[in-house]
Amino acid sequence: xxxxxxxxxxxxxxxxxxxxxxxxxxxxxxxxxxxxxxxxxxxxxxxxxxxxxxxxxxxxxxxxxxxxxxxxxxxxxxxxxxxxxxxxxxxxxxxxxxxxxxxxxxxxxxxxxxxxxxxxxxxxxxxxxxxxxxxxxxxxxxxxxxxxxxxxxxxxxxxxxxxxxxxxxxxxxxxxxxxxxxxxxxxxxxxxxxxxxxxxxxxxxxxxxxxxxxxxxxxxxxxxxxxxxxxxxxxxxxxxxxxxxxxxxxxxxxxxxxxxxxxxxxxxxxxxxxxxx
Amino acid sequence: xxxxxxxxxxxxxxxxxxxxxxxxxxxxxxxxxxxxxxxxxxxxxxxxxxxxxxxxxxxxxxxxxxxxxxxxxxxxxxxxxxxxxxxxxxxxxxxxxxxxxxxxxxxxxxxxxxxxxxxxxxxxxxxxxxxxxxxxxxxxxxxxxxxxxxxxxxxxxxxxxxxxxxxxxxxxxxxxxxxxxxxxxxxxxxxxxxxxxxxxxxxxxxxxxxxxxxxxxxxxxxxxxxxxxxx
Numbered sequence: 090x091x092x093x094x095x096x097x098x099x100x101x102x103x104x105x106x107x108x109x110x111x112x113x114x115x116x117x118x119x120x121x122x123x124x125x126x127x128x129x130x131x132x133x134x135x136x137x138x139x140x141x142x143x144x145x146x147x148x149x150x151x152x153x154x155x156x157x158x159x160x161x162x163x164x165x166x167x168x169x170x171x172x173x174x175x176x177x178x179x180x181x182x183x184x185x186x187x188x189x190x191x192x193x194x195x196x197x198x199x200x201x202x203x204x205x206x207x208x209x210x211x212x213x214x215x216x217x218x219x220x221x222x223x224x225x226x227x228x229x230x231x232x233x234x235x236x237x238x239x240x241x242x243x244x245x246x247x248x249x250x251x252x253x254x255x256x257x258x259x260x261x262x263x264x265x266x267x268x269x270x271x272x273x274x275x276x277x278x279x280x281x282x283x284x285x286x287x288x289x290x291x292x293x294x295x296x297x298x299x300x301x302x303x304x305x306x307x308x309x310x311x312x313x314x315x316x317x318x319x320x321x322x323x324x325x326x327x328x329x330x331x332x333x334x335x336x337x338x339x340x341x342x343x344x345x346x347x348x349x350x351x352x353x354x355x356x357x358x359x360x361x362x363x364x365x366x
Numbered sequence: 367x368x369x370x371x372x373x374x375x376x377x378x379x380x381x382x383x384x385x386x387x388x389x390x391x392x393x394x395x396x397x398x399x400x401x402x403x404x405x406x407x408x409x410x411x412x413x414x415x416x417x418x419x420x421x422x423x424x425x426x427x428x429x430x431x432x433x434x435x436x437x438x439x440x441x442x443x444x445x446x447x448x449x450x451x452x453x454x455x456x457x458x459x460x461x462x463x464x465x466x467x468x469x470x471x472x473x474x475x476x477x478x479x480x481x482x483x484x485x486x487x488x489x490x491x492x493x494x495x496x497x498x499x500x501x502x503x504x505x506x507x508x509x510x511x512x513x514x515x516x517x518x519x520x521x522x523x524x525x526x527x528x529x530x531x532x533x534x535x536x537x538x539x540x541x542x543x544x545x546x547x548x549x550x551x552x553x554x555x556x557x558x559x560x561x562x563x564x565x566x567x568x569x570x571x572x573x574x575x576x577x578x579x580x581x582x583x584x585x586x587x588x589x590x591x592x593x594x595x596x597x
Contacts, residue, residue: 096382103389110393168428171435178442185449188502190597203597206503207449208472210457210597252485252498259490260526273484273569351461355501355597 169229176237180363181207184239190355191239192362194293194342196220201344203355211355213348216298220366221338232366239361240287247283247353248308280305281349282312287362292339295353297346340364455593456556456584458482458574460499463566465576467584476583479566481559481575482596490523497571504550504594509585513547513557515539520571544578546585550594556584 184191185207193202196218203211224232253276260266280301285293301309323337344352450472457466460482467476483499517537522529530536544558559565559575569575574596576584588594 092379092382096385099386100389103386103393107389107393164428164432168432168435171432171439175435175438175442178439178446182442182446182449185446190501205595205597207446208451208455208457208593208595210595211459254485254487254496254498256487256489259488259523262526264526266524266526273564273567276568347462351459351597354461 169233173233173236176233177363177365180237180239184361184363187361189357190360192352192356192360194340194362194364196340196364196366201342201348201352203352211348211351213344213352215342215344217341217343219341221340224338235289236364236366239363240289240291241361242285242287242359244286245283245358245360246312247281248305248312249279249281249350249353251354251358278346278350280309281346281353282309283349283353284312284316285360285362290337291364292337293362294339294341295349296341296343297349298343299346451593453589453592454587455595456588457595457597458499459597460501460568463568465574465580465584467587475587476580478577478580480577480580481561481564481567481569483570483572484568488520488524490520493523495520495523499570499572499574499596500552500554501596504554504596506588506590506592506594507549507551508590509588510547510549512540512545513543515542518553544576544581546581548585548588548594556594557581 181193181204185204190203190205190210193204195201196215199215199218201213201215202209257269260269280299281295281297283293283295285295287293296309452470454467454469454475457468458480459465463480463482465478465480466474469475484497486497488495488497515538517539519529541560543555544560547555547557549555554572554574556574556576558578558581561569561575562577565575565577
């Protein structure tokens, strides 16, 4: 009798926990289209205020927007493509007005650019790119809001140093100086694996297309494991707090080792990025 | 009958514990795989095949919104183009130690190897002197042929020599900078080199060293005010 009671108590408690976990972590995000943290999307009217060009004409157009017309699916798609292009160009312009280098990730053409003042400094082909399954759930307008403003890095971690300095003690005399001077050699490049956490919960993972050496494999796997642990902890915390966090979409790109190194070393400490997808 | 019941009890006892344990395993697996489920990545192209418009947008008169959007795109594109250099410019890659000379349209007209900063800290007593090429956008401030190099203090410290007075003749070196030098400010220059074999390696004290032929083309393509991008 006692055993039976214990059985039912334990089974019921665990069943409730399992149902809760299932609902909060799997069903709810799917049913409610787990929201992406929104950027403040500037309306065209806001831009009109900041832009002196064509101000009058645009305002006139805006006044007539309330007119309802029948719209085909193709028109809607065309408009969304235009709107997307507009917000992305606006982001690029915003970053081009700053004095820093920034990253432009174009997933539609599988290319990544390093830009400054609107000038493309370095272009690289993305060998392979994947985006989170969770993005699938978002309505187009939510996605548009999400990519509307430039993403700013909150935290970066990489297997290579950003700046590598060699320290040299000044020689006491010319004899010592002659002994020190040696033929320079190109520095050995370590294997690259970069994780960039941006605002609005975006995570960008940059891997190299070349196979890493044994040492590189170890370092990369340690870093990957660390991030997996963080994800599990995040999941556990959201379960305990009974608070579903916004999704954390991840973009994985594979580029050549040299390109990955160039991007990481050239970008400022807190780089910004425009995402085109 | 009694024997049968006794045989059934251990079986029931096992079942009693197997079910909660199984449930616990399912629960743990769910926690482990939820992040993987939500954030696992698939091919990009399969995701963005079609776009939908919400009801609100559909009611807004899409044709007119599209015209307005296109107009804004044109405005932003022209603003972006206005930011681009109007003169030929040079882009220097310090990681690969390569340069690319571009015309006003942004087309590459010449590429080649160069030498940039060696990223070294020279420690002389309390002094720490950093040899690195700065990154960012610079402007050609002046151009000079056969410019002599006025050696700064660190040049003597690095060679283990006593530092001469500021106006000492030993500070003047006529060969080091090559045929041409383009100053980009703060003592940094694009200039020639005696050590052509080191082109493509990070060996300089911060300046950008170029090969003789490349320097000749760059000197005659860039003018005062041309932009120099270093990344």
